[in-house]
Amino acid sequence: MSNSLVNMFKIEELREKILWTFLFLVVFRVGAFIPIPGIDPEVLKLYFLSQSNSSTIGLTEYLNFFAGGAFSNFSVFMLGIMPYISTQIIFQLLMLVVPSLKKLTEDSAGRKKMQQYTRYGTILVCLVQSYVVTVYANSIPDVMTLGVLPFTLIAMLSVTTGSMFLVWVGDQITQRGVGNGISLLIFAGIVARIPDSLVTLFRSVQSGILNPIVVLVVFAMFAAVVALVVYEQRGQRKIPVQYAKRVVGRKMYGSQSTYIPFKINPSGVIPVIFASALLSFPLQIAASLGPEIRWLQAVANWLDPQGAPYLIIYTLLIIAFAFFYTQVSLNPIEMAKQIRENGGSVPGVRTERLEEYLTKVLNRIVLPGSLFLAFIALIPTVVQKFFNFPASVAMLLGGTSLIIMVGVDLDTMSQIEGIMKMHHHDGLTSKGKIKARNL
Template sequence: MATPGNMQVGNQKGLGELWARLKFLLLAIFIYRLGTHIPVPGIDPEQIAQMFNRNQGTFLGMLNMFSGGAWERMSILALGIMPYISASIIMQMMAAVTPSLEALKKEGESGRRKISQYTRYLTVALALIQAFVMVAGLAGQGMAYAGLAPLSFYVIAVTSLVTGAVFMMWLGEQVTERGIGNGISMLIFAGIVAGLPGAVGQAFESARQGDLHPIALLAIGLAAVAIVWFVVRMERGQRRITIQYARRQSGRQAYSAQTSHLPLKINMAGVIPVIFASSILLFPASIAQWFGNASEGKTAVILQEIALALGPGQWLNFVVFGALIILFCFVYTAMMYNPKEVADNLKRGGAYIPGIRPGDQSAKYIDGVLTRLTVVGSLYIAAVALLPQFLMVAADVPFYLGGTSLLIVVVVVMDFMSQVQSHLMSHQYDSVMKKANLQSYGKGATR
């Protein structure tokens, strides 16, 4: 029979594993934050800071917030995980339309490892392109130190940026495997939250100096709390489809009919569509910005107008960003959740939806419910992502956390807490099962 001492030792062992994962996560975040302060060789940091001061409120400020200040300091981690996210988008799209990749996806763990390998190669290729574009734009604006040979400057700067992007990809995968939560999301979360204390202090300083009315500051705080509450409620929202298990008999044992439910979240895609839409929108805007500043004449004017039109607060940004979020909500949900496969699994398990025939009819019913939920979920994500930006433009409300970053922070925190609770529950369950097995063994031995 298990004793309380054995239970305590099991719980301590389980808590030790959880604490080890938490320590690894904190160590990874510390290394990431340390890396954002290592500058790219050959680039003048003072001129970079002046450029960001001139472009406050544009997409560069948003990109700098996502990178945790790495862009403003032109760190070796300035590219961050955006190349990896872009590569993941491309690979997931290709897996949905390419038969060979779709077959790899169905092979299980070996197929997923092969797709991950392709994603890494594509990440390096995209990082090379983005690093070269960035370095060319900086060199064209005269932000490199004088006296450096152009070839050596390009080689060193591009190599540093690509190495930083590959390191971020590796670090994110390590956090996913050995830490808690999705590694990429946790690194983005760390970059956003890193600037939050400074933004709060700046807001209070503005209120103290009279630039911001205290009532307006209180209203901003209440609005932020209300948005967070709304996001939490929507993320926890579910549509539960009733599932009925038929009465069955196994040998002499008869099992009565049971009722369960199939939960479908309002937002099945999570925060991934917002991250995808942001990365795709920032890429052409950044290229237009860099080449627009580096070139001259009519081409420069056109590129600068494109960058300005795609910047935060512009109507084109609202339209394109909202459309991309809605599109990726449907695409990602369709890739991650297959109603046909769910219906087949229910049929094999002897389960059915009351009033719906098993098989294709059940798949159509689940697909219809999922489509309606995705419509609501995509509109909710687009509204939350654009609302703070709209308030900043229409009412000049100084939100530090835009809708995109706010969604990422709230969803990542919720996912982190749920995974911590899952670890705690799984270790408690293991302790209970060990106790039950020992008790059964003891009873059998006394017979």
């Protein structure tokens, strides 16, 4: 392992990518502590301490997990990258009902236009959410050092600029660094909460609120769940494909056998991120405007992240996005068309029924994969309700945070493995590759 780490930094290309990634993540973490102009940080800190047992703080803790604590700091990055993800979801759903948008993504020029539209939409979402933040700040006594109107304008401009800057940072990580930039920003925000959560856990044990034996049992369960998540992320179903002899130009290609690797969870962490982003948008609005509007306060209480309604909606969204994203990324009709055009066939399946067979296989593997993701999403509630763990600690031991951390880590390691193997070096694992599990 030590030799692999040394080799990793010997490769100039990989070393530069890692340094760029580290630099941008540092910028993200520094920005999480820069407050919006016109906010008194000390008053804000005292307010949250005095409201530590209220439902609003529970919602704040939930939103903090995706912004690395920036939300409770009222920083310029307090909205994080979630407005961009929410806008992406909106456009993905619009493509289902607006054929012209779907046709636009068929060529590179159209995809660039779609990216521009997504960014414009992100600005609108940021403006709405940032205005909601100003209303929330106005409900906190003595926290604003400016008048309502100037603070509203400055806060909306600062927070919107901060989120758009994070979109740019995510793109730079993807282009210059290692891994998917947007996912890594969410990953960094979750990991940044670990030290505070461990301190909270230690204090709970020290004060006698938690039994040390119970803590060890929960952490053993946590290790088992991590192993299951890794197994699920790497599991594959291989579909055998045979290609007959064919002539291309003046060359004849012999028959060959290969396979299509279908992952148990083809969409990875995308359904979890999408479901979280889609719920965090109305959740933030309801929580922020709740003190001013009574029915929104009722909505905020109803959408409590630890409550049954939220968990049911969250579970259904994960399953729906798992099927939706799989159909978009792995289109059975296109796959069947390419197999036929190249003279291929699946043993035991008639050629005209290839689409039906591939769709059936995908549905069979996506359903248990999505149900497993939904099961993981319920773990924080179980840990908090039955073992009396603090909310900040329970959120780290399962649910969205665990799936994102494991999924992003595996994807990033796979990319590093690919670069190292391309330069004829062993990978990070003992055998030089992260194995997929055949099922």
